[in-house]
Structures are given as structure tokens and as C-alpha cells.
Amino acid sequence: MGKKIRIGMAGCGVVGGGVIELLSRNAGLIERRLGTVPEVTRIAVRHPDRVRTLSEAARNATFTTDPLALVDDPEVDLVVEVMGGLEPAGSLLRRALEAGKPVVTANKALLAEQGTALLDLAEQRHTDLYFEAAVAGGIPIIRVLREGLSADRVLRLRGIVNGTSNYILSRMSREGMSFEEALTAAQAAGFAEADPTLDVGGGDAAHKLAILASLAFGVHVDLSRIPTVGITDISAGDHDIAQGFGYVIKHLARAATTESGELELSVEPMLVAKESGLANIHGAMNAIEVESLGLGSSLLAGPGAGSLPTAMSVVSDVIDVSRNLQAGAQGRVPPRAYPTDAMEGASIARRDDAWARAYLRFEVEDRPGVLGFLATRLGEESVSIERMVQRRGAGDPEHRASVVMLTHRANLGAVTRALRTVSERKDLVFSAKALRIESSDSP
Numbered sequence: 001m002g003k004k005i006r007i008g009m010a011g012c013g014v015v016g017g018g019v020i021e022l023l024s025r026n027a028g029l030i031e032r033r034l035g036t037v038p039e040v041t042r043i044a045v046r047h048p049d050r051v052r053t054l055s056e057a058a059r060n061a062t063f064t065t066d067p068l069a070l071v072d073d074p075e076v077d078l079v080v081e082v083m084g085g086l087e088p089a090g091s092l093l094r095r096a097l098e099a100g101k102p103v104v105t106a107n108k109a110l111l112a113e114q115g116t117a118l119l120d121l122a123e124q125r126h127t128d129l130y131f132e133a134a135v136a137g138g139i140p141i142i143r144v145l146r147e148g149l150s151a152d153r154v155l156r157l158r159g160i161v162n163g164t165s166n167y168i169l170s171r172m173s174r175e176g177m178s179f180e181e182a183l184t185a186a187q188a189a190g191f192a193e194a195d196p197t198l199d200v201g202g203g204d205a206a207h208k209l210a211i212l213a214s215l216a217f218g219v220h221v222d223l224s225r226i227p228t229v230g231i232t233d234i235s236a237g238d239h240d241i242a243q244g245f246g247y248v249i250k251h252l253a254r255a256a257t258t259e260s261g262e263l264e265l266s267v268e269p270m271l272v273a274k275e276s277g278l279a280n281i282h283g284a285m286n287a288i289e290v291e292s293l294g295l296g297s298s299l300l301a302g303p304g305a306g307s308l309p310t311a312m313s314v315v316s317d318v319i320d321v322s323r324n325l326q327a328g329a330q331g332r333v334p335p336r337a338y339p340t341d342a343m344e345g346a347s348i349a350r351r352d353d354a355w356a357r358a359y360l361r362f363e364v365e366d367r368p369g370v371l372g373f374l375a376t377r378l379g380e381e382s383v384s385i386e387r388m389v390q391r392r393g394a395g396d397p398e399h400r401a402s403v404v405m406l407t408h409r410a411n412l413g414a415v416t417r418a419l420r421t422v423s424e425r426k427d428l429v430f431s432a433k434a435l436r437i438e439s440s441d442s443p
């Protein structure tokens with residue numbers, strides 16, 4: 001029999017309900033693994049009078065409307081924060097960590113805003129702060145980066161870490177929907193918020209990339225330095241053309257080391273080969289592919305949200321933290337994989353210095369000389385074309401056409417400059433866009 005563990009849980013909604021259900025349904029195996037089944041003894045909610053069906057693991061729980069009271073309660077050994085929002089969640093975490101009470105949280109928004117300060121505090125107080133559920137929901141990527149790969153050097157990671165964007169892109173590419181139709185479908189299916197900006201604009205993925213890159217590379221990542229492009233500019237036509245070339249368009253969060261030791265970071269829609277692992281992650285699923293020196297390429301995929309998948313991550317964290325409490329070994333694993341004094345400032349590569357193949361799409365006046373004009377301008381920037389198609393969309397006027405080019409490996413700064421000069425000829429070129437083609441080779 002292991003030491004009894006009593007949980008004070010802030011929030012009892014989608015994730016909190018899942019935590020109680022999982023602790024109850026898996027009680028037998030958790031007891032075999034931990035020597036005890038953690039019990040939820042206190043629950044903080046906003047509406048304590050709401051009728052809730054609580055299973056075994058919370059049968060004796062009492063309710064409060066004051067989350068901060070969980071910290072001072074002698075009947076609480078660890079705090080699980082699954083209420084969301086910045087406040088009072090931020091105050092709750094600070095108070096718990098100050099008091100040396102370990103915390104498990106699923107709160108991605110709070111970590112994005114205050115993660116650095118909270119992780120510093122946890123380390124200073126030798127208190128555990130676990131947050132597996134805050135990145136890619138049910139996928140255990142934090143534990144993999146923090147512990148599973150602790151002997152390895154990560155070279156590159158690429159992830160589909162926003163289920164909403166992936167759901168939209170999947171419906172567009174598989175069913176030919178427009179962005180607007182796919183967004184409406186995502187909202188109807190409960191996969192997108194009424195205001196989807198943070199998801200489709202890439203902000204949410206950038207938050208997660210900052211956490212993942214920090215763990216993978218042992219560096220402080222300034223969110224504002226992650227070039228972030230959303231998916232709103234991707235059309236059904238882009239998907240169709242990309243597929244014709246053997247690619248799928250995915251919204252990827254990407255971090256990779258360069259030969260000169262800099263770190264390339266970005267969130268943007270990219271083309272990935274049809275047969276690659278990431279191309280085959282559909283709907284609201286998440287996936288993260290890690291390329292590391294010893295292991296090579298590995299891919300973790302699974303639900304990035306939902307009651308039981310997210311609760312699975314929370315309860316696994318609870319078990320880890322409970323083991324540390326039982327062993328009197330809180331703070332054993334640095335919350336960021338590296339102790340703070342071993343963290344470095346990230347030397348982030350300028351986006352314009354990156355090299356990659358690119359997909360270029362121009363909407364042009366369909367008349368002689370236009371192709372030559374495009375090729376000349378690209379050639380002036382040393383961007384060389386590997387493949388090209390010209391086509392007219394179903395509803396396009398007679399005199400308009402789409403010209404799509406795949407380039408050889410090119411400097412992305414040069415590609416941007418070429419597109420800028422091309423776009424100056426407004427009589428010939430109505431729009432120009434470039435997407436990175438992500439290679440499946442080593443970084």
C-alpha cells in the first residue's frame with residue numbers, strides 16, 4: 001500500500017469530469033502501479049449547486065467556489081487545475097507552488113502567458129509542475145521530450161498541434177470544401193470556437209511550439225520571434241494542385257537546428273509528401289514527429305483534445321507527481337527538462353535565411369509573355385523552377401489563369417523578394433503566394 005494521495009481539483013467540466021471517470025474506471029491498475037488510488041477530496045467550481053454525477057474516485061469530495069482554498073486545505077496533497085483561463089488559475093498555481101504543493105495543469109493559455117514565471121517558481125521551490133495535457137491533449141509528447149529522449153539530441157520537430165486547423169484542412173483537401181465551408185463544419189462539430197482566430201491564425205500552435213522547442217532544445221523561446229502564418233489564405237484549389245504534385249497541405253509547427261547551430265522556428269501551412277506520416281493525420285487528430293540523432297525519426301499521433309484523452313494526460317501526470325510525493329522527491333525532474341541555469345537563449349535563424357523548396361502560385365493575366373516574365377523575375381533572385389502547371393479554375397474569367405511552380409531548393413528570402421517584384425505588375429499578376437515544401441529527409 002502506497003502513501004494515500006488526496007487531490008484538490010479546480011474545475012470539473014469536460015477535462016475534470018474525465019479525470020474522475022478515468023481514476024474510477026482504471027482504479028485497479030492505478031492501484032497496482034502506484035500502491036494507492038488518488039482520491040479527489042475537494043473540487044472548486046463556479047456553480048456548486050449544479051447536479052453532477054461523480055464516480056468512485058470523488059465519492060467523498062466536497063465543493064467550494066474558491067479555488068485558492070485548495071492550497072491551504074490540509075486534505076489536499078496535490079492540486080489539479082482544469083478550470084482554464086488566466087485568473088484565478090494563475091493565482092492558484094503561484095500560491096500552490098509557493099506553498100510547495102505540486103500542481104498538474106491542462107491550461108495552455110496560462111502556460112503561454114505565464115509559463116516562464118511559473119516554471120521558474122516551481123524549480124525554485126523544488127515543487128512539481130506538470131502540464132502534459134496542455135500540449136497536444138492526450139499525446140504524451142512532454143514526457144517524451146523531457147524524459148524519453150533525455151539521452152538524445154533533437155534535430156527537428158514538426159507537429160500538427162492544432163486540431164481545428166487540421167480538421168479544416170482535412171475537409172478541404174478530402175472533400176473539396178472551401179475554407180469557409182470547412183470552418184462552418186468545424187464549428188458545427190464542436191471542433192472550432194465561435195472566434196477561431198487563435199486556431200486558424202496559428203497563434204495557438206505557436207504557443208505550443210514555444211513550449212515544445214524549449215523542452216527539445218533547452219532554450220528560452222520568445223513567442224514573438226516565431227514567424228506565424230495561418231491557414232485562411234489556403235484555397236480548395238491549392239489542395240487540389242498540391243495533390244496533383246504528390247503533396248498534402250498541413251499546418252505545421254516546426255523547429256529545426258541549422259548547420260550553423262541556429263534554431264529555425266515557424267508555424268505555417270506547408271506541403272508534405274502524400275506518403276509521409278504527417279500527411280496522413282486527418283480530422284482533429286494531432287501528431288508530432290521528432291527527428292533525433294540516436295533514435296532517428298519517431299512519430300506520436302493521437303487525439304489532441306476530448307474528455308478522456310486529455311484526462312489521460314492529466315492522470316498520468318498525477319501518477320508521476322504522486323510517485324514523487326511518495327518518495328519525497330518532488331522537483332526530481334526539471335519541469336523544462338533542463339535546469340533553468342542550464343537553459344540558453346535561443347539563437348533564432350532569420351526566416352529569410354532559410355532554404356527550402358517552395359510551392360508558388362500566381363493568379364495571372366492569361367496572355368503571351370507572362371510565363372517568361374515570372375521566370376525572369378524568379379531567375380533574377382536565383383530561384384529555379386523544377387515543375388510548373390498552368391490551369392484555369394472552373395469559375396475563373398477567360399483571361400485569367402493560375403500558374404503554379406515548384407522550385408528547387410531556394411533561399412526563402414529570395415523567394416519573398418521575387419514575389420514582391422512580381423506583384424508590382426498589377427496589370428499581369430493579381431495575386432502571388434508561396435508555401436514551403438517540407439522535405440522528409442533529415443533536417
Ligand SMILES: NC(=O)c1ccc[n+]([C@@H]2O[C@H](COP(=O)([O-])OP(=O)(O)OC[C@H]3O[C@@H](n4cnc5c(N)ncnc54)[C@H](OP(=O)(O)O)[C@@H]3O)[C@@H](O)[C@H]2O)c1
Pocket residue numbers: 010011012013014015016044045046047048050065066067081082083084085087088106107108109133134137304305306307310
Ligand atoms: N476540453 C479539452 O479537450 C481540452 C484539451 C486540452 C486542454 N484543455 C484545457 O483544460 C482546461 C479545462 O477545459 P474544459 O474543457 O474542461 O473546460 P470546461 O468544461 O469549461 O470546465 C471548466 C470548469 O472549471 C470551473 N470553473 C471555471 N472558472 C472557475 C472559477 N473562476 N472558479 C471555480 N471554478 C471555475 C467550471 O465550473 P462550473 O462547472 O461550475 O461551470 C467548470 O467545472 C482548460 O485550460 C483547457 O484549455 C481542454
